[in-house]
């Protein structure tokens with residue numbers, strides 16, 4: 066697998082969209098979505114003579130070694146270490162972080178003429194995990210809302226060391242970066258690739274790389290249909306931290322945004338019952354062997 070999945074250069078100068086897929090190596094939908102977007106852009110050139118692309122798109126593979134091994138990470142979670150300094154034992158992910166940083170910075174200094182958006186693509190282990198995670202910078206929320214799915218407004222405050230958090234508002238070569246994350250559904254669901262493509266296309270349209278008339282309505286429709294019935298804006302009110310995911314067992318059958326009630330049995334952590342401390346909707350119930358968050362509880366609004 067190449068680190069740079071591909072790039073597309075417009076015929077006119079304009080904004081830069083940097084997309085990263087697979088910062089978690091068991092989440093392939095983002096990488097596949099980027100490949101499919103590049104295919105669509107190249108095809109559009111041929112079938113739509115009036116097609117104009119302004120600026121630049123670049124797609125980057127995240128945790129390469131973990132992607133090749135289909136695991137979340139090798140030594141350290143690559144989306145929890147940004148802005149920190151590694152020790153020798155965790156060299157694998159720290160080395161990758163340096164490589165990705167270099168590519169991002171080089172792309173911005175080379176291609177950024179106006180706006181820069183960094184979109185980080187993820188998936189969840191439970192079904193119906195579709196949502197956008199903006200930072201608290203105004204531009205980021207605008208892009209998140211254009212994805213027609215639940216927006217989790219304070220999630221960035223709950224997760225330390227994320228790439229999106231690290232780059233939020235950072236100024237490189239005179240350009241300020243708007244960053245956000247998008248969770249496109251369940252890890253191996255083919256629909257998660259479709260949702261990633263739709264999110265990428267919507268982002269290109271929102272920043273002005275492509276004109277509205279050149280974007281098919283189906284990308285909006287698939288996102289709206291998938292997120293139908295889900296709340297539009299949520300806030301995290303609880304995070305269940307776990308020490309060892311291999312000893313954590315979520316009760317089967319939970320989906321993203323499913324309503325739960327206070328006192329409801331949700332999981333066993335090292336054999337001990339875990340019950341919901343309040344009413345709300347469950348987010349990212351963990352059905353995999355790696356990770357430090359057992360689940361979140363969100364509230365609408």
Ligand SMILES: [Zn+2]
Pocket residue numbers: 088089092187188
């Ligand atoms: Zn992820």
